[in-house]
Amino acid sequence: MSKSCFGKLPASVLVIVFLFFSIVAAGQAFYNTTNWRFSNPKQFGFAVSDLDFFDNNKGIAVGANGGIAYTTNGGTTWSYGNFSFLNFAGLQTSTSFQDVHFISSTTAYAVGSNGCMAKTTDGGANWSFVNNPLFRNARNVNTVWFLNENKGYIGGQHNTTPDLTPKLYFTLNGGATWDSIAAPTGGKTRVGYVNNPVGSFLWDINAKDKELYRIMFWDDNTGYICGSGLSTFEPIPNVSSTAPCNPTGTNTTTGSHHASLLWKFSNGILTDYSISKERLGYNGIYTTLPGACNYRYASNSIHTQTYKAMHIIDPNNVLLVSFNNNIVIRVNTAPGSITPNINAPGVNEIGTYQLLNAPTPPQNNSSALGAPIPANPVFGLSNPINIVKASNGKLLVPVLSPVLAPVNRMFTSTNNGTTWSEERWLPTGRNYSEFGGQGIDILPTGRIFIAGQNGVVADSIPGGQWASTYVQGTTGSFNKMDIADCNNIIAAGGGIIARTKDGGKTWDQVVRQDFINLNIGINSIAYATGNPAKAYFATSVGNIYRTTDMNIAPPALPTIDPVYSLSGFQMWDVATSGNDSVWVCGYTTTPSTAQNSRIFRSVNGGNTWTQVTAFPSNPSATNYLLRHIEFPTNLVGYASGTRDTIWKTTDGGVTWNKLPLPTPGVTPQITYNDMFALDANTVFLVGNGFPRKAIFRTTNGGSTW
Known part of the structure; x- marks a missing residue:
């Protein structure tokens, strides 16, 4: 049962609001610094792709999910927010920022996906949208460079023109109007x-179907543009x-x-040096x-x-x-x-x-x-996007950390790239020490700043020790979160369980190394209703686990033991009602041509279990696979999964009936990714059936949606 720290919310409180901007021009910006804050990690948690300091105090970091952070004290503290904007169709959308250029003490520009370009005139505290040539067609703007507050250049994908060729765009008035320079041959x-x-x-x-990824200038008259190598395959x-x-x-x-794209800009003329x-x-x-x-x-x-x-x-x-x-x-x-x-x-x-x-x-x-x-x-220079040069001539290139066997690395060269050495840029002995980075800048004092994965930031003077104020209470990739009360919250995925006892101010984690070693994933978790000590876990190998001391004070760890096991099954979701009623849904993993879904039910806190098997088998390998279960009361429950399939019980899970489809006859059918039962009659479903992304609601127990 999904819960809030105030119990079930009344239907009048849980509202999904769709804002229709009938009189607002497309391109309007929203920079939200208040509604959502990172609980973990801190100071912020979006992946940083680029970092730029104007002086020793003022810096801006940009990255994934519209993330923008700025500092006014040399990186000691950061303020951050999420940037979104109205696209050409008038729909609010986000961006993945790729580049930022801090050109004066007050003015900076950032660019990203979906035709996004943003501008600040107060050092990063507020941001506005800049209309640009790639906005209308939602093409990626990958790179930006300004020579002063008004004159600057952007580049990215081609603008869906018949020749499929990108251009170098420039403005002389801070983005109010634009012109372009055609790609050279x-x-x-x-x-x-x-x-x-x-x-x-x-x-x-030629540059057909290539992208511009980096614009840099040596001075006002000389610059370079680099980009992608693959273009169209010609007949x-x-x-x-x-x-x-x-x-x-x-x-x-x-x-x-x-040929990998490389252009030289000289006195307003582009010359092609692409690497054939x-x-x-x-x-x-x-x-x-x-x-x-x-x-x-x-x-x-x-x-x-x-x-x-x-x-x-x-x-x-x-x-x-x-x-x-x-x-x-x-x-x-x-x-x-x-x-x-x-x-x-x-x-x-x-x-x-x-x-x-x-x-x-x-x-x-x-x-x-x-x-x-x-x-x-x-040398393994994995996914670098920035190179900087220290005052002693050393080149610095931070790189991403591999998913398997992660390792923190930065490559350096003292001979302009002829040979390289490998260094670290994060303090050792911390749970983020092997993160990777992509954003880097050097302050006028020579201090080096690097930022990257999950918002990690570190700095050092040349030859000094790396330091970081970054705090990550828990690591991992989480599939589900549940709330027992206003203080006790857990999240789980893979072999890691994160927990907080103070409403998200601090987190610690339970690492099940046995799960990790055996490739066991925790698919779902649920507290017993209102009981922060008791919780249940559904896993990818057919096991159900239980703990009765989830809220034990750190550094002590809870005891989590299996209470049920069924070989050949994936347990996908778990729901509770009261202290002792538990339901788990899942399905067989093999053979793929005869999968079937089941619901497992316990009324004594997981001591014994019964199976409900009254669900059709799956001859097509994609039919009726149950992945989500909700019980808003002890008697009324809902289960959903693939193929628009939704089931309901009114007797505590003993018998189940298939509900009318929200979108009968429409293909591809929706696969539901999550479900929330507000009460016995009000249920929300979210899911995808490419290219549709859908939110459904019923207020009459599933009779209509």
Whole structure:
């Protein structure tokens, strides 16, 4: 039974409000700093993607779920809120912020998904929406750079134009109006057949279907833009796979023209330095030429990467670190620097391109694996998006922590990316010590700030110890939460149970290492009604657990023992009514062609159990799988799951009847993700049936919805 700390709320209190802004223009912003606060972790908990300080005191961090945090005391304390806005259709939506630029003591800009651009003019305390060219079509705005409070640049996805090509957008008046600079055309790349009469083709490198991910300026006149590598797979004539491989009259596609986007901005003109196979010295042919006459020029993993992490070494040299696959490339764009095109004799490509790190770089080919780069071990630069340079010349690149075997890492280089060293940036011995990071900045004093996973923030002076005021009482990924009263709350998922005894001010956790080792997940939890000592747990391997001392004072841990087990089952949800009545729903895991749902019932606090099996079996593997159960009273209960299926009992779970479907005959049918019974007649359901996302309510016990 779902509970609040005030008991069941009256129907007049529990209201879902849909706001219709009939006279409000799309793009209106909402920066909420009051309604929802992080209970764990603290100071805030959204994943940080970017961090920018204007001076030694004022800084802004942005990230997931519309999160914006700002500090006015050098990161000692942070204020934060959630940013949302009305999209072009007039619906309130959130964003995932990707970039922020703090340009003056009062003005900063942040950009993100769904065409979002936000602006503050008071140092981060309040934010407004900035209309921009990518807003109307809800395209991602990935990067922003302003030269002063009014003149700035943004970039992201293409704007659904017929040519599918992104542009560099700029404003001269703080976002009031916008203009654009078209994508430049790059060098030459060869596609087609290596040894077939149909031949090959020399194409121009373009930006079709690519994204801009980072804009950076060296000064007002010189900057660089980097982005993704894969573009559209373009058609070329198809040939037979057997000799003599004659044309078939149809088309196939090629990807050997792909090139990681890199543009140079110089005095208002964009020049393409995108990283093609030819500019790296690869011809796209096996070391030993294949004999087949349908062999095509191929691509490789080096020239198709997405680059978000970029550092301008000087006006003519730029360093790039790929988002995946650990590729590091340094590009020289000085006037007169050229690279002979290996696939077009007599053609010189502008710029020189040096591959500094790659797991298995190909040697003048695309498919055979070459030897590692001499004297340079391969470094695991996982998902970097920022590079900064300390006053001593050291480059710093924080990276994300892997899900399996997590480890906190930052890569540093003292020779502009030629070689790298691995360092830590979080204090050791804490439950967040192996988190990863992506946002980084260096204050004028030289102090380094890094932020990342779950809002973790740490700082250090160069060569000093890393410190953090971050507090995380509990870790884990939680599936369910339940409330016994205003102070006692538990949440659980995987092998971790989080609990608070002071209404969420502080948390501790119970780690079931045996669950973790055996890959047992806690799917659901429930307190006995109003009893903070007794709780039940439903697991993914058919076990039901019980504790009678959940509220034991820390650091003591509660005793949690199994009270029921059924092999081959997943227990999905648990509900209680009173101190001794418990119900659990679940279904068989195998065989998938004959799954069936059951409800398990105890009226003596879990000491003994009975099974209710009066539910249809599942010949289609997706029918009638019960995942959620609610008992607002001892007699009335509801169960729901896949295929729009909702069942009801009025005799405490002894017998069950299928209720009318909320959306009969509509496909795909809804799979319900959660259910809340306010009382015996009022029930809420939420679920998905792509592309629909639905909330249903009944006020008459399920007769109508």
